[in-house]
Amino acid sequence: MREDNMLIFEKSVAGRRCVTMPKSPLIADIPDGLKRSSPPGLPEVAQIDLVRHYTQLARKAHGVDNGFYPLGSCTMKYSPRLNEDCAALPGFTQTHPLQGEDASQGSLAVLHDLALSLADICGMDEVTLQPAAGAHGEFGALLMVKEYFRRKNDLKRTKVIVPDSAHGTNPAGAAMCGFQVVPVPSDAGGCVDMEALAAIAGEDTAALMLTNPNTLGLFEKNIQEIVRIIHGAGGLMYCDGANLNAIMGRCRPGDMGFDLVHLNLHKTFSTPHGGGGPGSGPVGCKAQLAEFLPGDRVVFENGRYAFAKRADSVGNVKNFYGNFLVCLRAYAYILTLGGDGLREVSENAVLNANYLMKLLAPEYAPSFEGTCMHEFVLSLEELKKQTGVSAADVAKSLIDRGIHPPTMYFPLIVREALMVEPTETESKETLERAAAAFKELHALAFSKPDALLEAPVLTPIRRADELAAAKNPLLKFEG
Amino acid sequence: MSYVPSTAREREQMLKAVGAAGYDDLYKDVPPEIAFRGDYSHIAKEGLSEFEVKDRLGELAARNRNYAAIFRGAGAYRHHIPSCVPHLAMRSEFVTAYTPYQAEISQGVLQAIFEYQTTICALTGMDASNASVYDGATAAAEGISMCLEKNRRSAVVSQTANPGVLSVIKTYCKAMDAELILCPEKNGVTDLEALASLVNENTACVYAQTPNFYGIVEDGEAIARIAHAAKARFIAGVNPISLALFKTPGEYGADIAVGDGQPLGIPLSFGGPYLGFMSCRKDMVRKLPGRIIGQTVDKEGKRAFVLTLQAREQHIRREKALSNICTNQALCALAATVYCAALGPQGLYEVACQSMANAAYLKEQLEAAGFAPAFPGVVFHEFVTQCPTDSAKVLAALDSNGILGGLPIDGNRILWCATEVNTKDQIDHLIRIVRSVIPHA
Numbered sequence: 001m002r003e004d005n006m007l008i009f010e011k012s013v014a015g016r017r018c019v020t021m022p023k024s025p026l027i028a029d030i031p032d033g034l035k036r037s038s039p040p041g042l043p044e045v046a047q048i049d050l051v052r053h054y055t056q057l058a059r060k061a062h063g064v065d066n067g068f069y070p071l072g073s074c075t076m077k078y079s080p081r082l083n084e085d086c087a088a089l090p091g092f093t094q095t096h097p098l099q100g101e102d103a104s105q106g107s108l109a110v111l112h113d114l115a116l117s118l119a120d121i122c123g124m125d126e127v128t129l130q131p132a133a134g135a136h137g138e139f140g141a142l143l144m145v146k147e148y149f150r151r152k153n154d155l156k157r158t159k160v161i162v163p164d165s166a167h168g169t170n171p172a173g174a175a176m177c178g179f180q181v182v183p184v185p186s187d188a189g190g191c192v193d194m195e196a197l198a199a200i201a202g203e204d205t206a207a208l209m210l211t212n213p214n215t216l217g218l219f220e221k222n223i224q225e226i227v228r229i230i231h232g233a234g235g236l237m238y239c240d241g242a243n244l245n246a247i248m249g250r251c252r253p254g255d256m257g258f259d260l261v262h263l264n265l266h267k268t269f270s271t272p273h274g275g276g277g278p279g280s281g282p283v284g285c286k287a288q289l290a291e292f293l294p295g296d297r298v299v300f301e302n303g304r305y306a307f308a309k310r311a312d313s314v315g316n317v318k319n320f321y322g323n324f325l326v327c328l329r330a331y332a333y334i335l336t337l338g339g340d341g342l343r344e345v346s347e348n349a350v351l352n353a354n355y356l357m358k359l360l361a362p363e364y365a366p367s368f369e370g371t372c373m374h375e376f377v378l379s380l381e382e383l384k385k386q387t388g389v390s391a392a393d394v395a396k397s398l399i400d401r402g403i404h405p406p407t408m409y410f411p412l413i414v415r416e417a418l419m420v421e422p423t424e425t426e427s428k429e430t431l432e433r434a435a436a437a438f439k440e441l442h443a444l445a446f447s448k449p450d451a452l453l454e455a456p457v458l459t460p461i462r463r464a465d466e467l468a469a470a471k472n473p474l475l476k477f478e479g
Numbered sequence: 480m481s482y483v484p485s486t487a488r489e490r491e492q493m494l495k496a497v498g499a500a501g502y503d504d505l506y507k508d509v510p511p512e513i514a515f516r517g518d519y520s521h522i523a524k525e526g527l528s529e530f531e532v533k534d535r536l537g538e539l540a541a542r543n544r545n546y547a548a549i550f551r552g553a554g555a556y557r558h559h560i561p562s563c564v565p566h567l568a569m570r571s572e573f574v575t576a577y578t579p580y581q582a583e584i585s586q587g588v589l590q591a592i593f594e595y596q597t598t599i600c601a602l603t604g605m606d607a608s609n610a611s612v613y614d615g616a617t618a619a620a621e622g623i624s625m626c627l628e629k630n631r632r633s634a635v636v637s638q639t640a641n642p643g644v645l646s647v648i649k650t651y652c653k654a655m656d657a658e659l660i661l662c663p664e665k666n667g668v669t670d671l672e673a674l675a676s677l678v679n680e681n682t683a684c685v686y687a688q689t690p691n692f693y694g695i696v697e698d699g700e701a702i703a704r705i706a707h708a709a710k711a712r713f714i715a716g717v718n719p720i721s722l723a724l725f726k727t728p729g730e731y732g733a734d735i736a737v738g739d740g741q742p743l744g745i746p747l748s749f750g751g752p753y754l755g756f757m758s759c760r761k762d763m764v765r766k767l768p769g770r771i772i773g774q775t776v777d778k779e780g781k782r783a784f785v786l787t788l789q790a791r792e793q794h795i796r797r798e799k800a801l802s803n804i805c806t807n808q809a810l811c812a813l814a815a816t817v818y819c820a821a822l823g824p825q826g827l828y829e830v831a832c833q834s835m836a837n838a839a840y841l842k843e844q845l846e847a848a849g850f851a852p853a854f855p856g857v858v859f860h861e862f863v864t865q866c867p868t869d870s871a872k873v874l875a876a877l878d879s880n881g882i883l884g885g886l887p888i889d890g891n892r893i894l895w896c897a898t899e900v901n902t903k904d905q906i907d908h909l910i911r912i913v914r915s916v917i918p919h920a
Contacts, residue, residue: 005586005590005781005782007590007593007594007597008594008816008820009594009597016823017823017825017826018561018563018820018821018822018823018826019561019563019821019822019826020826021559021826021829021830021833021899022833022899022902024833024836024837024899024902024903025903026833026836026837026839026840026903027832027836028724028831028832028833028835028836028839029835029836029839030724030725030835030857031857034696034724034725034726034857035724035725035726036604036722036723036724036725036726036727036730037726037730039723039824039825039828040601040602040722040723040824040827041597041601041824042598042601042819042820042822042823042824042827043820043823044823044824044825045820045823047563047821050563050567050817050820050821051563051566051567053820054567054568054570054591054817055567055570056587057573057586057587057588057590057591058567058570058572058573058587059572059587060585060586060587060590061572061573061576061584061585061586061587061588062572062576062584062585063571063572063573063574063575063576064575064576065571065572065574065575066572066575069577071577071580074577076575076577077482078482079574079575080482082529082532082533084569084574085533086532086533086536089536089537089540090540090545091537091539091540091541091542091543091545092540092543092748092749093746093747093748094545094546094557094746094747095543095544095545095747095748095749096546096549096551096555096557096747096749096883097554097555097747097749097750097751098551098553098554098555098886099544099546099549099551099883102544103543103544103546103878103883104543104544104749105542105543106538106539106540106541106542106543107539107543107749109539109542110539113521116520116521117519117521117522119521120519120520120521120522121519121522123515132613132614132617132751132752132806132808133613133804133805133806133807134805134806135793135803135804135805135806136613136617136804138803139654139803142654143650143653143654146654167794167805168792168793168794168795168796168797168800168803168805169793169794169803169805171793171797171798172793172796172797172798172800172802172803173793173803174798175798175799175800175803176624176654176655176802176803177654177655178654178655178656181797181798218508219506219508219509221508221509221510223510223513224510224512224513247509249515250506250509250514250515251506251509251513251514251515252513252515255513255515256513257513264806266806270482272574272575272810273575273576273577273578273806274573274574274576274577274808274809274810274811275573275574275576275577275578275579275588275591275592275809275810275813276576276577276578276579276588276592276610276770276806276807276809276810277611277752277806277807277808277809277810277811278613278751278752278754278806278807278808278809278810278811279806281806294650314650314653315646315647315649315650315653316616316643316646316647316650317617317647317650317651318613318614318616318617318647318751319554319614319615319616319641319643319644319646319647319739319750320554320555320614320643320749320750320751321749321750321751322750322751323613323751323752324748324749324750324751324752325748325749325751325752326751326752328536331536332532332536334522335523335526335527335531335532335535336480336526336527336529336532337480337481337526338522338523338524338525338526338527339518339519339522339523339524339525340524340525340526341480341481341525341526342481342522344481344483345481345482345483347502347505348481348483348485348490350502350505350506351485351490351493351494351497351499351502351505352485352493354493354497354499354505355493355496355497357497358496358497359496370508371497371499371504371505371507371508395581396581396583399581399583399584404581404584405581405584407580408580410794424481424482424483425482425483425484426484427484427485427489428484428485428489428492428493456583456584459583459584459586460583460586461582461583461586461777461781461782461783462583462777462778462779462781463582463583463777463778464582464583464775464776464777464778464783464784464785465775465776465777465778465783466582466775466785466787468775468776469773469774469775469785469787470773470787470788470789470790473607473764473771473773473787473788474773474774474775475593475596475606475607475608475764475771475772475773475774475787476593476596476597476600476606476607476608477593477594477597
């Protein structure tokens with residue numbers, strides 16, 4: 001059937017209703033001077049039309065449930081249905097955040113146990129669950145760094161060192177907290193350039209923000225030396241835990257020497273990505289920083305769970321206690337996997353990535369040689385030189401083959417980058433089919449490059465004019 | 480259970496194909512001194528079966544109280560959520576997608592967020608909206624961030640705002656090295672004289688919430704006048720349901736409108752996930768943080784939706800970005816969009832009217848029972864009363880009858896809330912219980 005591309009607002013017919021409210025004997029008394037001048041321009045639709053409209057939009061979306069989604073750095077793994085059922089229990093969804101500790105013992109138990117489990121997994125002494133997403137956790141953690149040095153009256157520490165391969169949220173978060181961002185280059189092997197780091201680190205260093213494994217999918221094998229340099233300079237070690245899915249049960253940020261870490265429950269712990277959120281970005285830290293964590297802690301004393309203030313907390317970064325239902329899903333996930341399962345997750349995430357990387361060679365070469373962790377980065381620079389077909393063209397062509405493209409043009413230090421993260425929940429044959437599609441496109445780039453430049457052709461729209469969108473922004477429906 | 484599909488045999492084949500004798504070979508870059516070989520202290524070695532997990536979580540859910548009636552708001556509100564809202568928002572294509580970077584394969588998510596932006600602008604009377612931030616409190620804080628300039632580093636914030644929102648504003652101001660100046664209240668509303676004296680050439684913005692924490696509708700026009708006289712911005716914190724009835728931030732001259740979208744079809748959920756909405760006037764669009772969706776055309780001229788104005792964002796601007804937000808609350812924004820479309824202008828009007836009428840009736844009945852209103856002023860669906868007896872005693876009596884009463888606040892006062900689900904019968908029942916614990920009532 002042909003699908004329309006009308007907005008719900010364009011399907012509105014005056015007088016139509018979708019649901020009705022109870023008839024109330026009470027009448028509101030609104031002073032005239034306070035009334036809005038005309039009703040809000042919301043759609044008036046029948047229920048069947050509402051249902052069809054959003055069902056049709058759902059069909060124009062691609063989730064992990066639709067097909068392979070190797071979006072690097074985002075860990076698009078399967079989101080178990082069991083966790084959805086747990087998060088839909090009325091005992092959790094119908095609880096008011098201010099109904100008091102005695103009436104919320106179940107929710108507090110979840111927060112308490114999840115924080116302990118996550119601290120265990122990342123080798124830290126304490127975890128807060130308040131931040132709503134990874135970048136939010138970074139913000140909270142950097143604020144802890146700022147407060148930590150302020151309390152020590154060590155005010156010269158104004159700089160945060162960030163590798164040139166880092167996620168954009170790292171420098172942006174550091175700048176939000178008033179730090180000066182100092183980039184450190186990567187070496188020929190794709191890891192932190194040790195000489196450059198040693199030259200940069202000094203008495204003005206507040207922290208190094210490091211993703212390990214890094215965004216190239218490589219384990220920073222000099223991690224111990226990096227820690228020595230930063231701690232030696234008096235700075236703190238911050239771990240961007242976006243890539244934790246590679247290392248659970250194998251090594252822990254805390255044991256590596258990191259002082260702080262943020263995790264992404266919507267990546268490593270299988271909570272669904274929701275078309276862009278909600279996520280959850282817990283922050284873990286070592287004991288000497290624990291009193292600085294954002295939000296209250298949950299304690300278990302005398303058989304009862306309760307909130308307790310942290311002495312030097314940087315404050316609340318969000319109202320209430322975090323994205324509770326997201327936390328709940330992650331808790332169900334950890335219970336289901338157990339310690340052995342968590343290790344199995346990481347080992348197979350790494351195996352799947354290496355297997356896919358191997359299958360893609362020699363046509364697609366990884367940007368750095370060697371074993372990768374849970375993801376790898378391809379550079380299509382050669383292909384582009386030879387055929388004119390870019391990383392974006394290959395990505396768009398994958399769409400016609402039912403595959404969500406990898407992350408494009410990131411990290412910034414790799415030209416024509418495609419960052420591929422298959423995750424552990426994909427089967428061997430899915431990886432083989434994806435590799436076949438990649439290889440078919442490689443051949444096509446030489447025999448019929450136009451086919452790639454034109455792609456995609458099987459989607460509801462063809463390539464969109466993004467320049468026009470930014471030049472003349474149309475950001476809402478104008479009746 | 481790890482949800483890993485490959486069998487032991489397949490794993491062997493794959494290991495062999497990549498030239499590894501075992502998993503240890505894949506982790507050879509991890510220095511042995513930092514390898515984790517122990518067991519966890521708080522996680523069982525073996526996982527539980529699906530049945531066991533469900534059972535455990537069910538037990539925990541049962542340890543929360545579920546109240547038959549809730550008369551508590553203070554930033555989280557129980558409204559009726561039409562059945563079609565979760566059914567549509569929880570479609571697995573939406574649930575398991577991520578940020579719509581690839582427009583061609585993400586039109587459904589992109590169009591839904593475009594509809595969300597249109598909905599928020601319709602409610603607030605503003606020109607542009609982003610695709611959501613974490614919650615109403617972070618929306619307020621990000622709003623302040625939008626207004627800060629080199630020589631305007633202070634935010635004047637009314638003390639009548641929700642204390643939870645105030646605490647987050649405080650945290651963000653500290654991070655951004657912005658000065659936070661609290662404007663005192665008078666009779667439960669922002670003290671306008673004090674406000675006028677606090678706003679000056681260093682003021683980046685004024686933030687005030689209406690209806691405020693005490694439920695009272697603030698004089699938005701007066702606040703806008705005071706802010707604008709000093710060339711400062713006015714950020715209005717609003718309850719989206721109230722906007723079906725009351726003057727919009729656009730109408731009273733606010734520059735930015737923010738708030739928590741939870742009342743729009745999101746369950747209470749012990750505080751999250753909710754969504755923060757942010758909308759503003761045209762001249763501030765390029766200062767909005769986070770994702771924004773725009774309409775454009777594809778190469779064949781067909782209508783298309785894309786992520787736009789990305790030059791504001793962290794993945795492009797890095798340390799020069801306005802905010803580091805990446806993941807937002809997209810699925811909650813979708814639910815809010817479907818909720819508003821399901822209710823339509825008439826339905827939302829009825830929800831707002833009934834909430835207001837029920838609250839007015841509750842207030843009147845409580846007053847008759849000896850609970851004097853703490854403040855004058857027009858309220859929407861919340862209000863504060865002075866308690867004629869120990870407020871803990873009143874709330875305990877309600878609690879033992881399955882009713883969550885209002886929120887106790889300082890000075891033996893209670894902040895009550897009623898919405899369209901708190902019917903007259905429910906209120907009459909509450910009043911009977913309340914009267915039974917008041918001496919001589």
